[in-house]
Amino acid sequence: SPRHGLSTFLSPASSIRSPHSCSKNSADAPPPVDSALMDRIAVPSMAGLFTDAVRGRLELARLSKATLTELSHVLENMLIEFELPATVLTGFQASRNWAAELARYERLVTPMARQVAVFAAGNLGDTGNVLGFQLDERSRLTQEWFIIVLCDEFSVALFGEDNPADVPPHEEMDRVFDAAWTFDPAIVTDLCDVLQREVARDHPERAEEVAAAV
16 A cells, blocks of 8 residues: 555654653653553554555555445445455444445355455444454454455455544545555455454454455
8 A cells, every 4th residue: 555654653762761861759750651552552553564565566545435435335246246256355444334234245145155254343243144253442453444355357455544634524424544455466465464464363263264265
């Protein structure tokens, strides 16, 4: 992607004091470390992992949620209309987004017996024949909107992250994402590798399911 501007880099020089410069007075002691913040700094975001995987090969576009949704539907409709066997890996961020697409994804699975895996935070409910991954709210996989399609005719990946500088919109579909998409098989393969490693990290007991689907 190279998703320049998505990752935040902290300068060590700005956050580390020399021990000789610290006063012995407890009032001058630095504030306690926020462990949750340190976890976020120490562990790269999913956006950062995707960015590193495709650095220098893709450019970002700023897209609304409505546009991302429409592009995702175009890809899904192609598989349904042309009856293409495929594997579909998709992340909805939150389960409420998945619930709105349940009927569509049931059509994707049947009658072509496609491999479909869905990742979202919250209660996914009954996912039927779809391979559902119910994510912890803190999972890095909830940070990214993505869909990866693998089939003999083409491979494609579409992904995006909420733009942190965007003013909160009045309408949900007006949310702005920094996004990229590609039909380059090599890039799609690299993104699949990133996704598989993340599943192995957060859901080691289910890593083989994703590997088998891919």
